[in-house]
Amino acid sequence: MNIIQSIVLGIIQGATEFFPISSSGHLVIIPYFLNWDYPPLYFTVTVHFATLAAVVTIFRREIFRIIRAVVLGIFIRKERAASSFKLGILLIVASIPAAVAGYFLSEYIEILFSTPLLVAAFLLVTALFLWLGERRGSRIEEQFATSRGDHVRFNFFIAFMTGIGQAIAILPGISRSGSTISFARFFGIKRSEAIRFSFLLSVPVIFGTFIFEIYHSSRVIFDSGLNIALNLLAGFFFAYLAGMLAIKFLVYLAKRKNLNIFAVYCVLLSAATFIFYIVKRFI
Numbered sequence: 001m002n003i004i005q006s007i008v009l010g011i012i013q014g015a016t017e018f019f020p021i022s023s024s025g026h027l028v029i030i031p032y033f034l035n036w037d038y039p040p041l042y043f044t045v046t047v048h049f050a051t052l053a054a055v056v057t058i059f060r061r062e063i064f065r066i067i068r069a070v071v072l073g074i075f076i077r078k079e080r081a082a083s084s085f086k087l088g089i090l091l092i093v094a095s096i097p098a099a100v101a102g103y104f105l106s107e108y109i110e111i112l113f114s115t116p117l118l119v120a121a122f123l124l125v126t127a128l129f130l131w132l133g134e135r136r137g138s139r140i141e142e143q144f145a146t147s148r149g150d151h152v153r154f155n156f157f158i159a160f161m162t163g164i165g166q167a168i169a170i171l172p173g174i175s176r177s178g179s180t181i182s183f184a185r186f187f188g189i190k191r192s193e194a195i196r197f198s199f200l201l202s203v204p205v206i207f208g209t210f211i212f213e214i215y216h217s218s219r220v221i222f223d224s225g226l227n228i229a230l231n232l233l234a235g236f237f238f239a240y241l242a243g244m245l246a247i248k249f250l251v252y253l254a255k256r257k258n259l260n261i262f263a264v265y266c267v268l269l270s271a272a273t274f275i276f277y278i279v280k281r282f283i
Helices: 003-016 023-034 041-058 060-075 077-081 083-114 116-148 156-168 176-186 191-254 260-282
Strands: none
Touching: 003 023, 003 041, 003 191, 023 116, 023 260, 041 060, 041 191, 060 077, 060 083, 060 191, 077 083, 083 156, 083 191, 116 176, 116 191, 116 260, 156 176, 156 191, 176 191
């Protein structure tokens, strides 16, 4: 990898980790379009850490409150009534499916990361999730507001089903943020709350992925020496910056419009991948 590739892939990882358009899918398709080698594992480790840093930077106060409430709630009964404690438990429940899927299926999924056409097909699944989530979520919101003057809130069932969406996103091309937001929306959770929950839910899964990847690539990183340091720093910086901007933009967008624009993008990128494959293969 050279410095330009590091910057481009860093920006792609940072933005698409939080935009509901699949970061893993883009890290397969973009190198495929540009005829680049797929990024090495040590680079993936670095940009994943950058996206984790972006979430923690923006939500640091809320993350601290949640961790504090959960820890204190273990020992102090009255702390369990706090909203931060309840949210922390819901995030733990939602993290279980992805942890199980990652532990048992990661070795079988790796082969899919070298198959752009499968990634393109899974992008269509992401588009379907987004469309169904927005359509059903809006209907439930309207019905609930009309009958009760309120809105649906997260409970253990909805949190777990949102976690199922995150587990499905182990497949490259299925967006983690897209599936978690859409699954929550499917059960009537407000768009802004679904997005906030998705961002907070990304912390344990990105941290877990980071630990897993650093464990498997530590020898490669140390053997590579200092000659890759500049590439890694560039990838980290631009992934961090893009992640920060993506989070803020998605929060801004959610207050004004639905997420179907991202569904359209996924369909267009999928179509472009299939067309590129046909042109490259047969023309």
